[in-house]
Amino acid sequence: MGIILKNRLKELRARDGVNQTQMAKLAGVSRQTISLIERGEYTPSVLIALKISQVFQEPLENVFSIVEVEE
Template sequence: MIVLKNRLKELRARDNINQTQMAQLAGVSRQTISLIERGEYTPSVLIALKIAHVFQEPLENVFSIVEEEE
């Protein structure tokens, strides 16, 4: 099974941004940010690109796909 992993929480901590601020910057709800961080929601390409832009990081530095055994 292929899973989307992210460094959202780590990067928010690095930049001292809370979930509410991140949500405002990315144009989504705080709940969406929380779900993405927990791996319970896969963002659209547009949302993923917006998040990467906020951190001024390439998309691959924020999101990655990994294969996990089922």
């Protein structure tokens, strides 16, 4: 068993009408970083994850969740 970090970034951006470039600026990261996080190809640091959850005004666990997967 392994774990992966799932996120609702794309869904929450759509809800708030924020594009990747705007989200990146609000979170203090690059647009590429936002894209990689959304695709599950990059695990953000705790600091970045907290910044992102603050942008959406959501608790961290409403934006990111850990899921167990079979390997």
